[in-house]
Amino acid sequence: MKILCIGSRLFDDVAPYFREKGIESVVTESNPDADNLDLADEVFIGPRGMKFPHDVAIKEEVDGIVPLIGIDPPLLDVAYMKEEVEAENNIPVVASNVHAVQISSDKSKTKEIFRKIGVNTPESVYVYKEDLDDFEDIIHNEGFDFPVVLKQNQGQGGKDISIVSDIDGVRKYFETFDGALCENFIEGAEISIETLGWKGEYLPLVPVYKGDTGINATHPITRVRYGPTNFEKLDNEEIRATALKIAQNIRTEGNLDLDFIYDRKNNKLYAIEANTRPSGTRYLTQASSTINTLAELVDMAAGVFSIGDVESRIRNYYCAEIPVGTYEGEIPEKTFKEKDYVVHGPVGYQRVTIRASSKDELISKVKDITGRDIEI
Structure with missing residues (x-):
């Protein structure tokens, strides 16, 4: 069994699983200095876009493709590649x-x-820059008032999102954008x-x-x-x-x-x-x-996924994720098998996720591992 992963940034999340299951891993990446390249069995460096991983998948005769892509812009290209590869080569691509x-x-x-x-979803209306003079009438007609959330139709991680309390805040937002999805703010x-x-x-x-x-x-x-x-x-x-x-x-x-x-x-x-x-x-x-x-x-890519199997493996723990900046202690594999915690994120912005069998045990573990006091 050989599976291709597109992108290496998230590959450390699954590298132990590849080893555990004896699956040969192939990774395609556009950045030769990217993280986690040393964890894969084979690595192919090539241009951005989906043509390169598509060609590698065919040449290497992989059994499935898993795009490990955590950002939005490439997802539509992945979707078009999925439809082509599945129809023409009968290789499953685990993506929407x-x-x-x-x-x-x-x-x-x-x-x-x-x-x-x-x-249920918050009331909203798309507003264009030329309609700013009528902004308050527009949102009132949709049944809501200030404060409002302004956001772009495309974007993730809080990018280009602003919560504004008055028309001056709206005008400031529209100094950068020609339009915005305006949404009722829900506290x-x-x-x-x-x-x-x-x-x-x-x-x-x-x-x-x-x-x-x-x-x-x-x-x-x-x-x-x-x-x-x-x-x-x-x-x-x-x-x-x-x-x-x-x-x-x-x-x-x-x-x-x-x-x-x-x-x-x-x-x-x-x-x-x-x-x-x-x-x-x-x-x-x-x-x-x-x-x-x-x-x-x-x-899914290997053809062994089962909803029933996943349900049978679910266990119930308490957990907390703590921002720590740069973690100074031991950093285990991201499996929760060696330790009851994992460390993730880039240095300077790292977070520690900790699990426990009870709330009291979790609070104690968080204190021991991060020095933080928390309430749950």
Whole structure:
């Protein structure tokens, strides 16, 4: 069995799994100085784009392709390559198709799907720069008022997103952009959940908490995050059922990362975004459920993936993810087998994800490993 991974940046998440299963790994990469190249059995360096990995896959006669791409811009090219390779060469490509990517990569289209299938999403309207003089009338006609969230239809990780409280803030935002998706600001808890999908079957995993929204809130990556979510009035099964409904309707394959906001005051869950790529909360998913979502992509490519098998392996832990900047201690493999923690992220922006069997044990472990006191 030989499987090709496109991109090496995330390959250390699955390299131990390749070794464990005796699968030969092939990695294509455009940067000869990229991380993790030494972990693969074979490495091919070539130009950016999907033609090079496509050609390597055919030449090397691989059994499957797993794009390890954590950013949005290449996803549509991956989807076109998927359709071509699967149709012409019968090689499975573990990624979403063109239909799903075109929806998930456009925030306006994503929200249209949410509304169509009856999933709550914040009121919104697309506003162009030339309509600024009528901005307040436009949002009032849609049923909301300041504060508002301004964002671009394409983008990830909080890029080009601004929460503004008045028309002056809107005008400042439009000094840079000619238009924006304007969304009603919902104050509450940010939640993410990963969903696995393959050949028409879907499995939502564990909802995890990323911190609260707020006018002056910090970016989620700088916050303490934990899993599973634990809100008195919100059942995690409601989140999982909503995630399943979205995945089935968008018809994703591989990994789907969904973002929600929970309005505690009104006890209401809102869907915000859908991302057809590996999630930034995958270590929380792995710590709290034992499911390494990227390893499951390898199983899909290898033809051995089963929803029932994944469900049978799910275990329930408590976990927390702590920003530490630069971690000074031992850095284990990202498996949670050597230690009950993993370290991830670039030096200077590292995070430690820790798991435990109880809340009290987790609080103690966080203190021992990071020196931080946390409340859950």
